[in-house]
Each structure stands twice: as C-alpha cells, then as structure tokens.
Amino acid sequence: MFEELSLVRMASAMARHATARHSVIAENVANADTPGYRARDVKAFSEYVNEPFTPQATRPGHMAFGAQGGGLNVEKIFDPMSQASGNGNAVSLESEMLKSVEAQGQHALATTIYRKVHDLMRMGLGRGG
Amino acid sequence: MFDLKKAMKAAASGMDAQSFRLRILGENLANADTPGFQRKTVSFVNEINRLTGASQVRPDQVTLDQSDPRESYDPGHPMANERGLVTYSNVNPLIELADAREAQRSYQANLSIFDQARRMHAGTLDLLRR
DSSP states (O other): OGGGSHHHHHHHHHHHHHHHHHHHHHHHHHTTTOTTOBOEEEOOHHHHHHOSSOHHHHOTTSTTEEEETTEEOOOEEEOTTOOOOTTSOBOOHHHHHHHHHHHHHHHHHHHHHHHHHHHHHHHHTTSOO | OHHHHHHHHHHHHHHHHHHHHHHHHHHHHHTTTSTTOOOEEOOEEEEEOTTTOOEEEEEOOOEEOOSOOOEEEOTTSTTOOTTSEEEOOOOOHHHHHHHHHHHHHHHHHHHHHHHHHHHHHHHHHHTTOO
16 A cells, blocks of 8 residues: 555665665675675666656566565666776775765665655544654 | 665675684784794685675685795704704784784774664664554
8 A cells, every 4th residue: 555655665665775785885895805806886766766767666566676576676887986906806995885874874764754654644544643 | 675684694794704814814923933834815705695696705715925934043043954044934913913904994894884784674674663
C-alpha cells in the first residue's frame, strides 16, 4: 500500500541507492592498499531519477528496479578523478571517506522522509503525529 | 539491506587484511636484531566473494625481502666471520614503524566504514519503532 505513494517509493529507492553506493565505497576502502586496484563509484541518484526512460520511476517491479532480490541495479563506474599511485592503486582514502559520509547522509534523508510520510498518515488517521 | 551487509563484509575483510599486515610488521620488528633474519613483506589482492558478489581483500603470499642484511664490525662477537663482521637482519625499524602507522590508518578507515554501515542499518530498523 505504501509503495503506491511516489514519495515513499522515491525515498525507498534513495535509501537503496545510498546503501549500494556505500557498499561500493566499502570495497574501495578495503582495497585501499591492493596493487592495481581502481576506485569505483555508482552513478548519482539524481541521474537515475532524471533519466529519460526511467522504468524505476513508474513501476516498482520494473526491469532494473528490484529485479534481483530488491537491490537497485547500480552501474559501477570507475572514478575518473582518481590518480594511480606507485603500485597502480587508485584509491584516495580521503575522497572515499567524503563519499561515504555523503551516502550516509543520503540514507538518513531517505529514512527521515519515510518516517515523515508515516507520521503524516498517522496524523490523517487521527492518531497524532 | 543486502548491500549494507556487503559493505560490512568488505570492511571486515579490509580490517582482517590490515591486522595481518600489522602482525607481519610486528614479527619483523621483533626480529630486527636476529642474525640472518630476512624481512617479510605482504601484499594484498582483490578477491570477489562468489557467495555475495562483494569484492573483498585478502593478504597475498608473504614474501621475503631479498635486500642485503645489516653488517657491523665486531671481531669479538662469537658470530663474527673471518673479516670480523657480524650479520644482522635486513629490518629497518623506521620503515616498519611507518608501515605500521599506515596499516593503522587503513584499519581505522575500514572501521569507520563499518560503523557507518551499522548506523545506516540501525536507521532503517528504527523505522519499525512506534
């Protein structure tokens, strides 16, 4: 029932995107000392939303959206800003930390939106906010 | 949720690899004055976990540093050779300590990623409250 609300659907997709990005960042940080490893990233959430053909924005069970165990089908891209060091490793711990905080903030935002929608519905039902 | 678990697994593998590295560094430092000891070095390899699909890290084969050992002139030493030189290890404590500090920083980075994933998980579960 909640999935019918586009706000809730958007919040849930945002939270899923944030967790997917966070897991890619965690892989980068874990491989911060692996020779030849290149940092990867996930496309920004706004790019997924603004894509001209976004099946995920219209129907939850659609194609790339939640087809595999409810996970967002995120595309992993190599970070073009990264510079390889002597052993061919291109992970900057500082930028990874920054990105992980971004992902965490995005997740917090999504869960807050979800909670607020929930509060609004409770208020509408007359059970207080 | 699955992605957060992957993040935690990746961070845990990173911490595991860094603590292994720290162990090797500790062994090197402990044997800095052992005659004939060769310094051990460890590298990491990226590994895809077939079960979860997460790319994790694990320590690679430990290799021996083939550089020349430190020698000091001490003819009275029982282990001195015919030229009066005593062969010690090829461990430079300064390098080992710098490497240990680097391992510590990487460990901390992995730990904070783990903590973030845990917090995000808790934030999702918090939606169930009230």
